[in-house]
Amino acid sequence: MQVDTTRRDPGNEYDPFSEEHRADPHAFFERARGEAPVFYSPVLEAWVVTRHQEAVAVLKDHERFSVAFHSAVASRHTPETLAILGESPITGRALVRLDPPELTRHRKILSRTLSAQRTATLEARVRRLSMRLIDDLRPLGRADFVTSFARPFPGLVIGSLLDLPEADFPRVAAWSGARTALMYGEVPPEEQPALARGSLALEHYVLDLVERRRQELGDDLTSDLIRASGDEAAMTTMEAAATLRMLIDGGYQTTTLVLGSTVLRLLSDRRLWEEVVTHPDRIPAVIEEELRLDGPATSTMRRAKQRVEVGGVSIPDGALVQVMLSSANRDEAHCPNGETYDHTREPAAQHLSFGFGAHFCIGASLARLEMRIALEQLAERLPSLRLTPAQTVPYGKSLLMRGPGRLLVEWDD
Template identity: 35%
Template sequence: MTTTTSLGAAYHPFAGAHVTDPHPFFDGLRAQEPVTFNPVLGMWLVSRYEDVCAVLRDARRFSNRDMLSSGAHLTDEARAILARGYDTRHVLLGMDPPAHTRLRRLMNRGFTRARIAAMAPLIARVTHELVDAFDGHDHADLVEQLAYPLPVHVILGVMGVPEEDVWQIKRWSADWQGLAFEPIPAEDQPAMAEGVLAFQRYCIELIEDRRRGPREDLTSYLVHAEHEGERLTEHELVLAIGASMLSAGHESTTALLANTWKVALEQGWWERLREDRSRLLPFLEEASRWDSVSHGMVRTAVQDVVVGGVELPAGSRLMLLFASANRDEAACPHAAQLDPEREGAARANLTFGRGTHFCLGAPLAKLQFEIATNALLDRLPELRLVDGQDHGVWQSLVLRQMRHLRVAWTPR
């Protein structure tokens, strides 16, 4: 029988201990209440790896359709403003097959292995320019000075967006993601909704410019991409460029970079990575499993279902707790231990998603990690965390992030 139980009701997803260190609570969920209701979210928390993967594999019974309307409880005024633009819910992340299959097929061709590899010189140039600004000192904030600016400059450079527009787009992106995934106060929502519309207008102008004169950038590719006579509509282009690329293309990478560096420095792996660079990508995979920045994803049951032995009626919304499932001993023995040399870390890692919604930008995020981390290891080999700092950890519905990662070193 479905019941609201004590552990589910105790979960606070946006503040407090469940954000700064969620794993003790997640351990209890998996052991005692693996599928349980949380009234704050109005969703069922699904915490075990097997149950999460079962839902992710079953697109017929579990829909993505409400994914992009899961965070803020929008006011009537905010809804009215957003209604003047394209429906922001209909992005790749919020679609089901067959519509998702068609759009993903067209977008995949922009993220081939060769295209990703061709982005390396841009990533390296931006990385070294950013490190140049602080390596002559004896301290830095790796979030503010590297993990935050690098991904946005990279994805916007790849898209062909002018340099002078970068920070305005970053602000519009925050508006879009905030309204989708965060509990935004009512008084702040109208201005953020206007920011989403401004972002969409910017994307329309960018699309029209590339129709008139294609360039060697990803925007031009998407505008002119064709497969078996199919092309992206303007609605699809605006949301593909705005949400899937310019917005999602950097926020999650910022979180991934910063948290992986923090884990390496805290857990004594920085020196080992410096000595053996072949360990970089295995370390990224294991560190992102062990302390995932991907809090989870939302699905909606389209019919009566049973998940983890719990009966849920049609319309139930499920919060699939990736960060909890990544620590499930049933899928990854000794999961609470950080072991970059373990076998199968990538197979047990849900940080980049699973199945049809596996992260389109994962290879680009991994390449940025590899290049940026190599640069830090080369130029600041004695890096150490500043003691007693507040990382300013915060969490949206889908992503856990830090505002600060303060480090120090002895100048050469």
């Protein structure tokens, strides 16, 4: 039998934390989808699923796959870091760590609080917050879009919804960022304990918030979550706190990343930006195509409950599985010309950037609302927005998330 010596094993090349991969992971996954759609990664000690069909099969199969939130990087944590994280009062209680049927109870309660209809009523508030940031930016003429808008904007929205003191916004954002870096990133050992303490501080903060709202309900998301619990199978204080921590993490990090990616794409091709400026009604389609092509959540983790075959590959019982959402979204079998940006697709290509099935992102409606309003306001009030020339856009070391860490922009006053 003749052996194809030109065929390489993607698993031996896959290094999600390398600078080259972070800058552009898509070429690697395009090749992997054709050569080895399911492969084993020695670096992660996990099986990697790259095609849309197999990704959906894993995500909807709760009988044979369980959620595995951050197991892929836990082995990189120092003993001191693990000891600090072990003091968590709410670990394991958030939706992202639950499987049906317990997950179903939590989602039912949270869905009453963050329904699409309810989110739509927040538009005026979100618009005011966006305008406030742009008012501060306009006289400057230039800025880092990430630090000046993409990062503070979702923070203002979440802080407003939770009715937090504005003085707390910076530290809540810092704690959330510390947690995200520790859970998803490659962090030097000497930096891990401080991040772990930040993560723990966030947990105690939201736990205290829930306890105070239980004593005196207000007009905020935390109080609504408590009210929505009702008397039957109500969330405990710990469960409500874990849910709020999840909403804060998601609200800060994912929206920040996708805002940066979207503005980078639009400004990189002046025709796209000018189309948004002159036809703001097309912004929802622009958002969906950007979510498909460069969504902030690049992957999600599962653990096999038994030996199972995926894409013709046998995955052992107990094995960790990384489902590559970003690769599945570009799969040519699911989306013709999937590597190409085209917001005029008819019909619009369905994507997995908010997950699939029971773990579909509960905050998707809010994220879409924030993104639409941000782009509408930027296009209307900063139509001359453009990229600062000769810059390199950095990307952070994250296993599950991706987006610009800095994006320098300019505009005419």
